[in-house]
Amino acid sequence: MAGKDDILTRPAIDGALAELPDWRYRLGGLVTVYKCPTSAAALELIAAVGRIAEQQNHHPDLDWRYNRVFVRYTSHDAGSEVTQRDVRAASEAAQAAAEAGAVAEPGLYRTVEVGIDTTDPEEISDVWRVALGYRKGRSGDLEDPYGRGPNVWFQATETPNPNRIHLDVHRSQAESEPTIEKTAATGALMDRDHAPKWVVVTDSQGNRLCLCTEAGHEPNL
Structure with missing residues (x-):
């Protein structure tokens, strides 16, 4: 469980994002959009992200739109701010997306x-x-x-x-x-x-x- 002491500073977040090109910082969270080859592939990616969430006990906000999956990670128990758990989860989700043949379109997340x-x-x-x-x-x-x-x-x-x-x-x-x-x-x-x-x-x-x-x-x- 995260607390206030676990909140990452903006320089730390920016440093993490330098290693996570699929992701952007947005109002206390890390966000992205993945475009999958098909809607079925999008569902498979959602399932993969769900498995990651269960393994880490850290769950994102997900929104499915045909072949696109909108994802947002934040640590609610740290005041809805970004912690290292979000960085770790985003990294694993990016790997799952790559394995699913998905393309990141973070600019679509508004x-x-x-x-x-x-x-x-x-x-x-x-x-x-x-x-x-x-x-x-x-x-x-x-x-x-x-x-x-x-x-x-x-x-x-x-x-x-x-x-x-x-x-x-x-x-x-x-x-x-x-x-x-x-x-x-x-x-x-x-x-x-x-x-x-x-x-x-x-x-x-x-x-x-x-x-x-x-x-x-x-x-x-």
Whole structure:
């Protein structure tokens, strides 16, 4: 069982990922997508990852979409952060994927959060938590205990935007630039002041979203 002392620092995570080219860091977890030759091969890969999970007593979040398998490892008992167990499991899963003839497509793994501008997060967070059936997350945000819905976080500000709700779309920095350029080509207003951490996108009607990367998202040590 992992604890706070087992949480890896970002330099340690980056060092581990240098040996795990299939994987990316994302909001307290290691993520990837494997494209298998067939849907049957995808099921076989899921079974192989399941066997690894049982052997290690460390279970990932899995999502099967025809011939693609979306995988995320995090250590929930360490506050939903990355530990050496996640690195070890990701390494073995990568080996199983290679044996199954799967190709890694980590750029397909995107994470969406809902951000809400508010002058007082505590005043409203319980409304959202109860209504959604969520729980408190790793950074004071709200998370689906079953990992199905997007996280909700509250942006404390004395000057809330007229459109208080926006989306944060998280991609890996390695794959983010093409999406940023394609979004800019739609005519949206692009605020790059905080790049590469995030780029604020505003459409012609004033609605916002942020294109985010792992830059600046440090483990909660």
